[in-house]
Amino acid sequence: xxxxxxxxxxxxxxxxADGATVLVGGFGNSGIPVELVHALxxxxxxxxxxxxxxxxxxxxxxAALLRERRVRKIICSYxxxxxxxxxxxxxxxxxxxxxxxxQGTLSERMRAAGAGLGxxxxxxxxxxxxxxxxxxxxxxxxxxxxxxPLHGDVALIKARKADRWGNLVYxxxxxxxxxxxxxxxxxxxxxxxxxxxxxxxxxxxxxxxxIFVDRVVEVPA
Amino acid sequence: MSRLAxxxxxxxxxxxxxxxxxxxxxxxxxxxxxxxVSPEKEIVYHSENGILxxxxxxxxxxGDPELINAGKQPVTLVPGGSFFHHTDSFMMxxxxxxxxTVLGGFQVSEKGDLANWATDDVGHPPAVGGAMDLAVxxxxxxxxxxxxxxxxxxxxxxxCTYPLTAAAVVDRIYTDLAVIDVVPGGLLVREVVExxxxxxxQERTGARLSFAxxxxxxxxxxx
Numbered sequence: 001x002x003x004x005x006x007x008x009x010x011x012x013x014x015x016x017a018d019g020a021t022v023l024v025g026g027f028g029n030s031g032i033p034v035e036l037v038h039a040l041x042x043x044x045x046x047x048x049x050x051x052x053x054x055x056x057x058x059x060x061x062x063a064a065l066l067r068e069r070r071v072r073k074i075i076c077s078y079x080x081x082x083x084x085x086x087x088x089x090x091x092x093x094x095x096x097x098x099x100x101x102x103q104g105t106l107s108e109r110m111r112a113a114g115a116g117l118g119x120x121x122x123x124x125x126x127x128x129x130x131x132x133x134x135x136x137x138x139x140x141x142x143x144x145x146x147x148x149p150l151h152g153d154v155a156l157i158k159a160r161k162a163d164r165w166g167n168l169v170y171x172x173x174x175x176x177x178x179x180x181x182x183x184x185x186x187x188x189x190x191x192x193x194x195x196x197x198x199x200x201x202x203x204x205x206x207x208x209x210x211i212f213v214d215r216v217v218e219v220p221a
Numbered sequence: 222m223s224r225l226a227x228x229x230x231x232x233x234x235x236x237x238x239x240x241x242x243x244x245x246x247x248x249x250x251x252x253x254x255x256x257x258v259s260p261e262k263e264i265v266y267h268s269e270n271g272i273l274x275x276x277x278x279x280x281x282x283x284g285d286p287e288l289i290n291a292g293k294q295p296v297t298l299v300p301g302g303s304f305f306h307h308t309d310s311f312m313m314x315x316x317x318x319x320x321x322t323v324l325g326g327f328q329v330s331e332k333g334d335l336a337n338w339a340t341d342d343v344g345h346p347p348a349v350g351g352a353m354d355l356a357v358x359x360x361x362x363x364x365x366x367x368x369x370x371x372x373x374x375x376x377x378x379x380x381c382t383y384p385l386t387a388a389a390v391v392d393r394i395y396t397d398l399a400v401i402d403v404v405p406g407g408l409l410v411r412e413v414v415e416x417x418x419x420x421x422x423q424e425r426t427g428a429r430l431s432f433a434x435x436x437x438x439x440x441x442x443x444x
Binding site for chain 1: 269271285286289306310314315334339346347357358384
């Protein structure tokens, strides 16, 4: 029997290794898998590369990983936001490497990874500093920069409901990076508000089919 | 010297947004445009984090804390609205499906180059967000910004000195002093705030301006 449900947050993040590349869903405070990130903090993995749109704010989730010096590198589109004090502290001290990526490129690089593609050419950023050192090619008269796929060892994401096969539906704008990250990691771990029975999710409305999901854990709101 | 207040600048931009348009408003000053668009126009607002049909802020204490806009402020969804994931959202932006975007700007060049993501302040860690995808992808790129910096230096220049967001993308610039089109060969002034002479506008502009035959006055308080 296929059953991707696990009984605890500890089981959900078990085995995440030092040096792992971890994709963390969320945009601002919407859709962040806060409890999974805290479980990762407790699990203890260090020297992580985080891929996430923002670099955390306040003292929780991504900011807590930065505060506890678990992060070696962050791949991010908008690290600077109100309350991103731990990112700024670690960045200014030279303790963390930042790879800045335009937001659409960040998402598409993960899509390419999930889709088994070797990368893509995009006009976004082709005339900017962020294209330095990358191949630029003129396509249909416009400059495009080559971007490589971005794979995760692990993805931590948040959804609204899951069944035991790992089929997922999300909640409003909290969907954001979740469906793409789920495809791009070797191990996709999802926290959901609610488990439902197999067959209860309308197949026309499943957003992430369970093939992309490895573990789901219930974290009631 | 007379100049347009922020609300007038936003109203002027709003007039150029046609009914039926799919529109993305940048963070900051451009957000105001949504508040002054004529309610008779049916406009579908896009938010980069996966919303089409974004509505205004919810009443205090109501709404879904995870339903936020690109500026991380709470918003609502209008009937007919939809949610989708980030990759689809940026496909809409980069793929030419958004009719109009209104962006803030640090600098615009006479060729329509846009600098709006980084200055030369190295004390700040850099951040880019969705600016580059929007600038290259939207069908029309409108820039809303003050004509000069707080200390009076021009922001419309022969070449941007700040790092570029994208090259040759801006269609029209709206400032507190003028409405200026980026056309082949340079910058064409369409409208100037009432009481400001052509020479005075040129003095406050780094790039060379040309003027339309029928320059329209912008009247503060009556835009």
